[in-house]
Amino acid sequence: MTSLALDSPAAVAEEASLAALLRCCVREISGPRGQVRHDQPYVLLRVADTLLRARAHGGLALRFEGRAEWLENDSWQPLSADRLVRLVEAELGEGNDEFAAQVAASRDAMVTLLAARRDAPPPADPWLASEQALVFGHPFHPSPKARGGAGWLRYAPEAHASFPLRLLGVRDDVLAEAGEVGSLDALGAAPPGYSLLPAHPWQLELLSADLAAPLADGRLLDLGNGARMAVPTSSVRTVYEPLIDRCLKFSLDVRITNCLRKNSWYELAGAVELSRRLGPVFAELSATFPGTRWLPEPGYRSAELGTRLLEGLGVIVRVSPWSVCRPGVTPLLSGALAAGRQVTAADPVRWWRAYVERVALPVLDAYLGHGVVLEPHLQNVLIGVDAEGLPVEAVFRDMEGTKLVAGRHDLSGLPARVAEALTYDAEAGWSRVVYCLMVNHLAEIAASLSGAGPARELWAVAGQVLAGYAESRGWPRPLSDPLSDLLAGAPLPAKANLSVRWARSADRAAGYVPVANPLAAL
Template identity: 70%
Template sequence: MHGLAIDASAGSAERATLAALLRCCVREVAGPRGLVWPAPPYVLLRVAGTLLRARTHGGAALRFEGPPERLESGAWRPLASDELVRLVETELQGRGGVRGRNGEFGEQVAASRDAVAAILRARASAVPPADPWLASEQALVYGHPFHPSPKARGGAGWLAYAPEAHARFPVRLLGVREDALAQGGDASVLDTMGRAPDGYRVLPAHPWQLDLLGPVLGRELIDLGPGPVVVPTSSVRTVYVPEAEVCLKFSLDVRITNCVRRHAWYELAGAVELTERLTPVFDELSARHPATRWLPEPGYRSVSLGSGLHEGLGVIVRRSPWAACSPGVTPILAGALAQETKAHDPVAWWRSYVTVVALPVLDLYFTHGVVLEPHLQNVLAGLDGDGLPVEAVFRDLEGTKLVAGRHDLGGLHPEVARALTYDAERGWARVVYCLLVNHLTEIAATLAGTDDDLLRELWRTARDLFDRQSARLGRPLPLQDLLAGAPLPAKANLGVRWARAADRAAGYVPIANPLA
C-alpha cells in the first residue's frame, strides 16, 4: 500500500506540474505569438514547432480535463512535464538569443513537482486543523495555477514547516538585550509569549530561519528555548499563534515562488506606517462597504545588530482574521474557495462574493488612491452559517501601495516612501491583475465547472456590479475601459522565472477580458 501511495502522489504531482506549465505556455509563450487556437472541446497551441492540445473549460482559468497531448507522426500521444520543459527551453532559447539561456529552469520545475509529491505523501498521514480558517490556509497543495514552479523551495528541512503538510511547530524564543532591540509601532503582544531575563525582551524566531542564518547568539541575543506552538498559513512564513490569537510574519531566506522572503528594513517600517495611514481610510470605507474588514500590522520587532540580522530576524505582528470577522462569520481563504466551492445558488453566491470582495477594492483605488493586492492568498471570505460570503478580509500590507502624488509622504525616509508607492498606471494594472485575473477568474471557473452558459452568466452579473460601482465613482476612465473590454494584464510568472529576475520586474501579457 505504501508503494501505491507514493505512485499516486507522484502521478498527481506530475499532472499538476504539467497543467501549470501548459497554462504558462498558453498565456506567455504561444498566446502572444498567435499560436493558440480554440478547437472545442480542445485548445490547440504550438510550442517550439510541436502541436499540443488539451480539453479545457473555465474560460481564462484554463481548467484541463484529461491528459494534454502532443502530435507526433500524425498521432496524438500523452505529453509529460519533462517533455514540455524541453519544448519551452527550445522556444525561449531560440528567439534570437534575446531571452538568453537558463540552466536552472528545468531543475526548478522538477523540484516543484517533487515538493508536491512530498506534500501529498505527508498529508496522507497528517491531521488537518480543526479550525476551518486554518484548514483553508493549508489547502493549497498545488500552488499558483499559472506558475511554472509554484512549490519549488530553497533550503533543507522545509517539509516540517510546510502549511500544506499540516505542519505545527513551536517558535524559538530569543532574548534581545534592550539596548540591541529594534522595533516600531506596538509589538507588545510578543512580550506575552515567554519570559526574558531582566534587561532583555522577547523576540520569537522561525526555527527554519534560524537554521538558515547559522550562529546568531551572543551577549546581545540569547536563546530562551521553545515558545508557543504555531500554525503556518498559506504564505509559509506567516504563522498563527493560537495562544496569543495573533499572526506573525517572519523573514525566510528562501525563494518561495518568485521571491526570497526576507523582510527588507523599509518593509518593516512600512507595515507600521501603512497601518497608521490606512486606519482612517478603512474606517471611512466601511461606512460605504460595511462588509469590509482588514488585518492591521501594528508593530514589528527585531535587533539592531547589523542589517543582516535586523532584516533576517524581523517579525511583523498582524491581527487575526477571527478578531476581524463578526460573530457567526467564518473566514475562509479565497485560494481554498477557488479549489472547491459548493453553492446552492451559484449566481446569488457569486453576486454576494463580487459585492463584498471586488467593489471595495475599486473604491479604495479611485476614491482613496490605495492599491490593494487582492489575490487569492491575500483575501479571506467571511462566510455566514449558510456558506454565503457576507464579509471580506484583506491582508498583507507588503503588497499594499499608495498612488504616487495622492498622499503626502514628506518626512518619510526616501526608501520607505519609494517602497510604499506605485504610479497610477502600475497600481491599476496590479489591482486588475490580482482582482480579476488571479482571483475572480479562478472563483468563477470553480463555481461554473464545465457549464459554459453558467460561466457567461456569472461574468454578466459581475459586469453589472462593476458598472454600478463605476457610476457611483463618477465613471473613471480606467474602469470604463475595463468595462468596454480592454484586455486584462496577466502577470508573466514564466517570464520572470526564465529571466531569473526579481518579482517586482515581472511584466504582464494581455488576455481576453471576460467582462466584455
C-alpha cells in the same frame, strides 16, 4: 514515461505540474505569438513548432480535463511535463540552465506534500485548514512549489505542520521595534534588561553562523521553545500564534516560488506606516461597503545587529482574522476556494454576486477614491461566510503588497527608501489591482463555482455589480478613465511568471501580458 497509479502522489504531482506549465505556455508563449486556437472541447497551441492539445474549460482560469497530448507523425501522444520543459527551452533558446531543475523540484515538492498529507490531519479550525490547502500553488507559475533550503517539510503549511516558535531575548540596548508590539511579551518571560523576540526555528537554522557571536556575548539569549504550537499559514513564513491570537510574519532566507521571503528593513518600517495611514481609509470603506475588513500590521520587533540580522530576525505583528470577523462569520482563504476546483452553493448566482460585491467594490474604491493599491490576489483575501456559506465579509491583508498611488499622498516625512517601497505610479497601481482582482482572483473563483451554468451568466452578474459601482461614481467618464476601460472590455494584464523565472529576475521586475477580458463579450 514510467507508468504511475492514477491517484499516486507522483501521478497527481505530474498532472498538476504539467497543467501549470501548459497554462503558462498558453498565456506567455503561444498566445502572444498567435499560436493558440480554441476548438471545443480542446485548446490547441504550438510550442517550438510542436502542436499540443488539451481539453479545457474555465475561461481565463484554463482548467484541464484528461491528458494533454502532443502531435507526432499525425498521432496524438501523451504529453509529459519533462517533454513540455524541453519544448519551452527550445522555444525560448539558451539563457536559463536552472529552469528544468526548478520545474522538477517543484513537482518533487508536490509529491512530498501529498504523501505527508495522508498521515497528518488538517487543523480543526476551518480558517487554518483553508490556509494549509494550497498543495499545488499558483496555477499560472512554471514551478509553483519550488522551495529553497533543506528541512522545509516540517515547516510546510501544505503538510499540516505546526511547531513551537523559538524565543529569544534581545538586550534592550540593541532592541529594534516600532509601533504596537506589546502582545509579543505575552509569549514568555525575558530576564531584566531584555525584551522577548519570537523567531521562526527554520530561520534560526539558516542564520546560525550569524547568530553565534551575539548569542555568545549576551546581546541575544536563547530562551527555548514557546509554550504553544504555532501554525504556518499559506505564505509559509507567516504563522498563527494561538497564545496571543496574532499572526506573525517572519523572514525566511530561502526562495519560495519567485522570491527570497525576508522582511527588508524598509518593509518593517513600511508595514507600521501603512497600518497607521490605512486606518481611516478602511473605516470609510467599511462604512460604504459593509463587510469590508482588514488585518493591520501595527508593529514590528527585531534586533539592531547589522542589516542582515535586523532583517533576518524581524517579525511583523498582524491582527488575526478571527478578531475582525463578526460572531457567526467564518473566514476562509480565497485561494482554498479556488484550489478546491468546486465551490458548492445552493444558489450559485446569488453566491457569486455576494462574492463580487464583497471583494471587488472596496478594492476598486480604495484605488479610485483613496489612491490605495490593495493586492487582492487569492492568498491576500479571506472570505467571511455565514452559517449558510454565503459571503458576507471580505478580509484584506499583507501590507507588503499594499501601495499608495504616487502624488496622492504626502510621504515627505519618510526615509526615501521607505517612501519608494510604499508607492506605485498610477498606471502600475491600476495594472496590479486589475491583474490581482480580475485575472488572479475572480476568474479562478468563477471557474470553481459549481452548478452555476454558463460562465457568461456569472460574468454578466459581475458586470452588473461593477457597472452599478461605476454609476455611483458618475460613470461613464472619459475614455481614459480606467474603470471605463475595464467595463468596456479592454484586455486585462496578466502577470508573466514564466518570463520572470526564465529571465531569473526579481519578482518585482515581472511584466504583464494582455489576456481577454470576460466582460468584453457582454
